[in-house]
Amino acid sequence: MNDILLIRGGRVLDPARGLDAVLDVLVADGVVSAIGPALEAAGARVLDAGGCIVAPGFVDLHAHLREPGFEQKGTIATETEAALRGGFTTVCAMPNTRPAPDCGPVLESILDLVRRHARVRVFPIGCVTRERAGRELAELAELAAGGVVALSDDGSPVADPRLMRNALALAGTLGLPLSEHCDTPEMHTNGAMNEGAVSERLGLPGQPAAAEATAVARNIELAAATGARLHIAHVTTARAVELVAEAKARGLPVTCEVTPSHLFLTEAAVAGDGPEPAYDTNAKINPPLRTEADRRALLRGLEAGVIDAIATDHAPHAVEDKLVEFEDAAFGISCFESAAGTVFTLAVRGELRIERAIAALTSGPAACFELTRRAPGIGRLEPGVSRDVVVIDPAAEWVVDPGAWASKGKNTPLGGRRLTGAVRAVIIDGTLRWEREVASV
Incomplete structure (x- = not known):
């Protein structure tokens, strides 16, 4: 059974549907079940997406x-x-x-x-x-x-x-x-x-x-x-x-x-x-x-x-x-x-x-x-259909460290470069599959 996840207060960007607004996204029963303002769901895990982009x-x-x-x-x-x-x-x-x-x-x-x-x-x-x-x-x-x-x-x-x-x-x-x-x-x-x-x-x-x-x-x-x-x-x-x-x-x-x-x-x-x-x-x-x-x-x-x-x-x-x-x-x-x-x-x-x-x-x-x-809902955030969501912090600054990558390939010319914008959380098939650890300042 999939967990219920409430992504709260992010800038929801879905170009396929022309959607660009600060809203909540509810993920339940394996799909994006609702998108709207001030959503509530009993027992949901809440992910505060303030300042973040929520996208397919x-x-x-x-x-x-x-x-x-x-x-x-x-x-x-x-x-x-x-x-x-x-x-x-x-x-x-x-x-x-x-x-x-x-x-x-x-x-x-x-x-x-x-x-x-x-x-x-x-x-x-x-x-x-x-x-x-x-x-x-x-x-x-x-x-x-x-x-x-x-x-x-x-x-x-x-x-x-x-x-x-x-x-x-x-x-x-x-x-x-x-x-x-x-x-x-x-x-x-x-x-x-x-x-x-x-x-x-x-x-x-x-x-x-x-x-x-x-x-x-x-x-x-x-x-x-x-x-x-x-x-x-x-x-x-x-x-x-x-x-x-x-x-x-x-x-x-x-x-x-x-x-x-x-x-x-x-x-x-x-x-x-x-x-x-x-x-x-x-x-x-x-x-x-x-x-x-x-x-x-x-x-x-x-x-x-x-x-x-x-x-x-x-x-x-x-x-x-x-x-x-x-x-x-x-x-x-x-x-x-x-x-x-x-x-x-x-x-x-x-x-x-x-x-x-x-x-x-x-x-x-x-x-x-x-x-x-092949899989309805790919590339869009359509309630009742789409199953995948990514949350991005567009202001997060980080330094490329290929040694810490999951990929076996460390071959990048960007090593040591400072970039802005980082993936914060990834939902696949309605399940939170990965979440970035936020370093304390």
Whole structure:
């Protein structure tokens, strides 16, 4: 039996319903049972949310849980615990595991691990091609029947345009979006960071912005030709945002996401703040951190609704994956536990409205993959239906200490940074699953 929880006096923000008011939220019998002023419930545990934001549980469209096959980097248990602490109640897991979910039996084995170990709701994303190798289509019908919410080869772009067109066409008939990492690897040789002034100064091979824009343009045209739903993963460049805006103006079923890392950081993070270049491998991510002009274009695109969702691209790595020469280091940033802090710090700076940030963490991603078809109420606070709630203190200041994280991945360039905005409590399926300990002053 679920406990009764009364969340008292918070700013209730539900972009899906246009709700923004100081109200109480009552959680009982496993759901949000009531939202209104001065609610009462006998025997309820009261959580004083004065000064806090009460929102739907965060939804992440793009995360790497590493299990099976890469348990030294992370496990379903450790990474979903990290997601929980970051306010994410629903996570879509990318298929770069070993084995990769390219057929029904592998998918079912992964779902069994999820059922046994996950701390939050996990929806699987299936492969586009067998073993994500880009040569032949995976068993897409089996994957759809098995419950995947999208298809993707993740960090391996589908290079063959004919294969990509066929994949989109079949995904469309199966009612699934295809999430694509848009890159043209032929335009760069082992690019380790953004191509530009910083890569020149550091002597590192770069990835040009055109490599992303070229792939985005191609995939949009293939989506137009097939009528299929295309989701562009982690946009990073100003031109990519323009292309998505143009596609939406044409009425094409195109959505996209941006990571907290690309909203908050630039290519300068690779060099560091000291007089000598840091070559910080924790800032190595694919696609790479771009220029300040690109970062500002991403923020504008998010504010304008061109960018639908904030997705973490949480990518935990073992220490040895990053303690190497920059060009040899693994791509990826561990992000679950810093995501809310970076996003709300942007709001404090006046670079992003809190209302838009909440929408991009809740109703926006839920709509991209039509997740309410899988679990009604995801991404919204609808009495009698919704089951997940997050409480955020937007004024809480804290210092990033990756050593204290639940994630196995401590690989973040934010270590030691002071952020503003912290997750205070998380409710999943009507139950208080995590609450931050408030340090005494």
